[in-house]
Amino acid sequence: MEIAQFTQMVELGGNPFVGPILSLFDKDKDNKLTAQEFGEAMEHFGKLTSVEEQFRFAFNIYDTDGDGVISGAELQATLGMLMGRAYTPAQLEQVVLHTLREFDRDGDNGLNLEEFKQLLGASDVQSKLALA
Numbered sequence: 082m083e084i085a086q087f088t089q090m091v092e093l094g095g096n097p098f099v100g101p102i103l104s105l106f107d108k109d110k111d112n113k114l115t116a117q118e119f120g121e122a123m124e125h126f127g128k129l130t131s132v133e134e135q136f137r138f139a140f141n142i143y144d145t146d147g148d149g150v151i152s153g154a155e156l157q158a159t160l161g162m163l164m165g166r167a168y169t170p171a172q173l174e175q176v177v178l179h180t181l182r183e184f185d186r187d188g189d190n191g192l193n194l195e196e197f198k199q200l201l202g203a204s205d206v207q208s209k210l211a212l213a
């Protein structure tokens with residue numbers, strides 16, 4: 082399945098931010114997940130037993146420099162990695178600005194883990210990825 086397609090499905094389910102996580106499992110980088118790759122992704126998430134672990138895993142994907150805050154630039158870079166074909170840089174920037182406006186509660190222009198949890202939603206990441 083094309084990751085972009087999958088992401089659209091997830092977006093319909095209300096969350097555009099899990100797609101980039103799946104792209105990690107796209108080993109040959111053709112922007113498609115084979116059934117096997119998808120299975121591996123699900124298996125990996127299945128091993129993250131607590132919701133906390135799942136959030137942390139997702140958070141680390143976006144926090145590329147590992148400083149504990151997802152900056153606007155990191156958000157844009159990670160989303161761009163996946164959705165660069167679907168969105169222009171200007172549109173991506175709008176998504177990032179909108180996201181920060183909505184979820185950056187402490188005003189540091191980045192998302193910490195707590196803010197990121199709000200972004201992903203209160204339920205666990207695995208169920209979102211599985212579209213359950």
Ligand SMILES: [Ca+2]
Nearest residue numbers: 144146148150
């Ligand atoms: Ca960071």
Ligand SMILES: [Ca+2]
Nearest residue numbers: 185189191192
């Ligand atoms: Ca913040």
